[in-house]
Every structure is written in structure tokens, then in C-alpha cells.
Amino acid sequence: MSDPAETARRHARFEALCGGLRTDLFRFAFWLARDRAVAEDVVQDTLLRAWRSLDSLGEDAAVRPWLLTIARREFARRFERKRFETVDIDDMAVLEDPALGAEETQEFAELRAAIFALEDDYREPLVLQVLMGYTTEEIAEQMGLKPGAVLTRLFRARQKLRAAVVGEAAP
Numbered sequence: 001m002s003d004p005a006e007t008a009r010r011h012a013r014f015e016a017l018c019g020g021l022r023t024d025l026f027r028f029a030f031w032l033a034r035d036r037a038v039a040e041d042v043v044q045d046t047l048l049r050a051w052r053s054l055d056s057l058g059e060d061a062a063v064r065p066w067l068l069t070i071a072r073r074e075f076a077r078r079f080e081r082k083r084f085e086t087v088d089i090d091d092m093a094v095l096e097d098p099a100l101g102a103e104e105t106q107e108f109a110e111l112r113a114a115i116f117a118l119e120d121d122y123r124e125p126l127v128l129q130v131l132m133g134y135t136t137e138e139i140a141e142q143m144g145l146k147p148g149a150v151l152t153r154l155f156r157a158r159q160k161l162r163a164a165v166v167g168e169a170a171p
Contacts, residue, residue: 014054017063018047024132025067031127032075034116042078046071065142068132072124072142107165114164122157125150 025046029039049070050057057066115123128134128142136154140147 010054014051017054017057017060018050018067021064021067022047024064025071027131028068028127029071029075031115031123031131032072032120038075038078042071042074045074045077049074065134065138068128069142110165111161114161117164118157118160122153122160125153126157126161129154 022043026039026043029042029046030036033039033042046067050067057063115126118126125139125143128139129136134142136147136150139145140150143150145153
């Protein structure tokens with residue numbers, strides 16, 4: 001692709017499709033990684049891979065789930081290549097990160113810590129639904145599960161959060 005006009009058209013299409021989704025992509029990567037630097041790397045790798053495979057995107061309307069799928073795979077690839085040190089959730093400075101949104105309260109901090117403490121199988125569908133606004137069917141498609149399995153994971157994630165934050169035992 002050495003034609004400058006074609007490169008410019010491709011760049012414009014990429015920016016139109018992906019440019020507005022960078023914040024959502026970062027937020028999703030951050031919730032997966034629990035680390036700002038790793039999330040930034042995942043987003044960068046995701047956008048690079050998306051640029052390279054832009055022609056494989058079937059419908060422009062499918063760009064958001066397409067990018068999130070790439071991000072999930074890029075995140076998984078990081079762990080195939082190397083192992084990171086684990087960090088105690090209480091020691092993380094993430095709780096003061098303005099990229100996470102609203103004003104910090106004790107309840108909000110406890111809820112965030114409880115979400116971070118969830119196993120990946122429960123945290124990921126919860127984040128996709130609550131933060132990203134995905135439907136159960138979209139989450140099922142993203143995670144390669146049946147909608148019933150997603151509903152079960154969402155239900156259990158909420159039970160675990162309730163138990164961690166409020167102290168209520170799961171029924």
C-alpha cells in the first residue's frame with residue numbers, strides 16, 4: 001500500500017472508527033490488567049493490531065466488539081510471553097487514579113477493591129455489562145459462552161460483591 005491517497009483514506013477510516021473508542025478501550029484494558037502501564041501497552045498493541053487488520057473488519061458497526069476482542073487477546077498474549085509479579089490489591093495506588101472516574105469515597109473504594117478481587121471469570125462479564133454497556137448476548141459472543149452462562153456469572157459476581165462489600169452471605 002504505497003499509494004499516499006489510499007493510505008490517507010485508510011487512516012481517516014481508522015480514526016473515524018477507532019478514535020472515539022480509545023477511552024472505552026483503555027477502561028476495559030485497565031479493568032483486565034489492574035495496572036495503568038499494562039493497560040496502556042494493551043491499548044497500544046490493540047490499536048496497532050487493529051490498524052494492521054482493518055480490512056478484516058466486516059461491518060463498521062461491529063468495531064467496538066472487534067476492538068474489545070483484540071484487547072482481550074492482546075492482554076492474554078502478554079501472559080503467554082512473560083510472567084508479572086503479583087501485587088497485593090491493598091498496595092495498589094490505582095485507587096487514586098483519575099482515569100477511573102468519579103470522586104473517591106470509602107464505599108466506592110471498597111467496591112472497586114472488591115471488583116478487582118473477583119476472579120477473571122466473574123470480573124470480565126461484570127465490567128463488560130456495567131462499564132461498557134454490553135448486553136448479555138454481546139458478552140456471550142465476546143467471551144465465547146452461552147447467554148445462560150453469562151447470566152450465571154453475572155449473578156455470582158454480584159453475590160460475591162455483595163458479600164465482600166455489605167457482608168451479606170450468598171443465599
